[in-house]
Amino acid sequence: NAGVTQTPKFRILKIGQSMTLQCTQDMNHNYMYWYRQDPGMGLKLIYYSVGAGITDKGEVPNGYNVSRSTTEDFPLRLELAAPSQTSVYFCASSGTSGGTDTQYFGPGTRLTVL
Amino acid sequence: RKEVEQDPGPFNVPEGATVAFNCTYSNSASQSFFWYRQDCRKEPKLLMSVYSSGNEDGRFTAQLNRASQYISLLIRDSKLSDSATYLCVVNGKADSWGKLQFGAGTQVVVTP
Numbered sequence: 001n002a003g004v005t006q007t008p009k010f011r012i013l014k015i016g017q018s019m020t021l022q023c024t025q026d027m028n029h030n031y032m033y034w035y036r037q038d039p040g041m042g043l044k045l046i047y048y049s050v051g052a053g054i055t056d057k058g059e060v061p062n063g064y065n066v067s068r069s070t071t072e073d074f075p076l077r078l079e080l081a082a083p084s085q086t087s088v089y090f091c092a093s094s095g096t097s098g099g100t101d102t103q104y105f106g107p108g109t110r111l112t113v114l
Numbered sequence: 115r116k117e118v119e120q121d122p123g124p125f126n127v128p129e130g131a132t133v134a135f136n137c138t139y140s141n142s143a144s145q146s147f148f149w150y151r152q153d154c155r156k157e158p159k160l161l162m163s164v165y166s167s168g169n170e171d172g173r174f175t176a177q178l179n180r181a182s183q184y185i186s187l188l189i190r191d192s193k194l195s196d197s198a199t200y201l202c203v204v205n206g207k208a209d210s211w212g213k214l215q216f217g218a219g220t221q222v223v224v225t226p
Contacts, residue, residue, distance in 0.1 A: 042201070043158070105157035105158050105159070106157060
């Protein structure tokens with residue numbers, strides 16, 4: 001099993017550009033999450049999904065969108081990139097509720113917006 | 115006030131020594147508690163869950179103090195490979211889903 005994979009690993013965007021961060025898991029997990037991690041801060045939940053076709057906002061959803069058309073994939077879309085979105089983005093998945101079950105993280109995408 | 119607070123460190127620990135650190139949480143209704151480990155520029159990985167009665171996993175011991183709303187992690191016989199940032203993670207809500215709240219982490223540096 002590859003676990004949770006994310007692409008790209010690194011990206012530099014100009015202000016106003018858009019991009020999609022890809023996330024795929026091969027563990028047949030229902031729950032998937034997107035977090036961002038800023039220096040010196042804890043991970044913040046952006047969006048989550050409890051199954052294909054179901055998504056909901058987390059703590060910091062502004063400026064992002066997600067979709068969940070399959071169990072495996074959970075892409076994160078950045079529209080009109082801003083410097084405040086410079087961060088490390090982690091995708092995670094869990095088999096049951098994230099509140100009680102282990103979350104498995106992807107290797108992260110390091111995004112810089114200039 | 116942050117929902118989960120940790121001393122950022124770094125805790126500089128000689129190899130073979132013991133180190134312990136705490137994490138406080140603000141939501142008294144929190145039900146699940148975890149320690150994750152994060153190596154430099156890597157993804158977090160679950161180190162251990164924290165149970166009400168306290169639990170051990172090899173050289174690692176976790177404790178929960180509900181009355182004072184903190185959890186602790188103790189590392190015995192520290193190894194160089196224990197150098198990492200340790201994230202305190204708490205289930206912030208009492209509902210069945212429970213969005214996790216992550217602390218900013220405590221950095222541990224084990225020196226030869």
